[in-house]
Amino acid sequence: MLTLQDVAVTYANGVAALAPTSLSIPKGRFLVLLGPSGAGKSTLLRCMNGLVRPVQGEVIAGGRGSIFRSHKTLREHRRRTGMIFQQHHLIGRLSALQNVLMGRIAEHNALRSMLPLPRTDRLIALQALERVGLLDRALHRADQLSGGQQQRVGIARAMAQRPEIILADEPVASLDPVAGERVLADLHRICREDGITAIVSLHQVDLARRFADRIIGLSSGRIIFDGSPAQLGASMIDEIYVAASPRRAAA
Numbered sequence: 001m002l003t004l005q006d007v008a009v010t011y012a013n014g015v016a017a018l019a020p021t022s023l024s025i026p027k028g029r030f031l032v033l034l035g036p037s038g039a040g041k042s043t044l045l046r047c048m049n050g051l052v053r054p055v056q057g058e059v060i061a062g063g064r065g066s067i068f069r070s071h072k073t074l075r076e077h078r079r080r081t082g083m084i085f086q087q088h089h090l091i092g093r094l095s096a097l098q099n100v101l102m103g104r105i106a107e108h109n110a111l112r113s114m115l116p117l118p119r120t121d122r123l124i125a126l127q128a129l130e131r132v133g134l135l136d137r138a139l140h141r142a143d144q145l146s147g148g149q150q151q152r153v154g155i156a157r158a159m160a161q162r163p164e165i166i167l168a169d170e171p172v173a174s175l176d177p178v179a180g181e182r183v184l185a186d187l188h189r190i191c192r193e194d195g196i197t198a199i200v201s202l203h204q205v206d207l208a209r210r211f212a213d214r215i216i217g218l219s220s221g222r223i224i225f226d227g228s229p230a231q232l233g234a235s236m237i238d239e240i241y242v243a244a245s246p247r248r249a250a251a
């Protein structure tokens, strides 16, 4: 279970990006965050792995208390939390396999991680590549793969971490619809198979409907919808997206 209790974020420049927000996500759920640009989706995700420190409230993971309790707790939480980014953050000149191995580094102390990683880590990384259908690309340079393939390497890297939670910030925003669907399908299947909790921000309502167990609609830093895909009607979609539009601002 990942729980946010009254979490609010105001950035140093005074922008109140997240109003006090409470949320509980049971283990193994695939939750999608929807909302227009600036709604607070990335801020919410960044709170969940402690990259952004809330000005109030608590983020509690797996019954282990606040993730901010100590440096050790935060480090431990991040070790169990895989991140997937829009621009996948791969190192282009390294092979797909070497990129996926980055997901194993946190398992070792700083000194050990400077040496070649043990065979067991390489096996875990190869298995992760196999699960996203890219075993045959293991030794290809990352920058020679297609955008969709690169994002699937990003998924494999996160999975090599053996995470309990995956946080994905617009993982398909820069992909064409077919590649985007494949990436989400892989992510969804692997999270299901391994009982991983996934929180994924998306701009595509159709993909949210297809893959989410639960959808959170954010607008101006507030949750304005929390329900199943079946409960998300056309008028609510309008509300999520229109709330931040110039029309509403003008009104």
Ligand SMILES: Nc1ncnc2c1ncn2[C@@H]1O[C@H](COP(=O)(O)OP(=O)(O)OP(=O)(O)O)[C@@H](O)[C@H]1O
Pocket: 011, 012, 013, 015, 016, 017, 035, 036, 037, 038, 039, 040, 041, 042, 043, 044
């Ligand atoms: N590091 C930061 N410093 C100051 N303000 C920020 C910072 N990051 C985000 N913001 C502001 O906080 C608000 C929420 O931004 P956030 O990136 O969380 O929204 P988002 O829904 O993820 O948007 P997008 O879909 O465009 O990524 C916006 O007004 C944004 O300008």
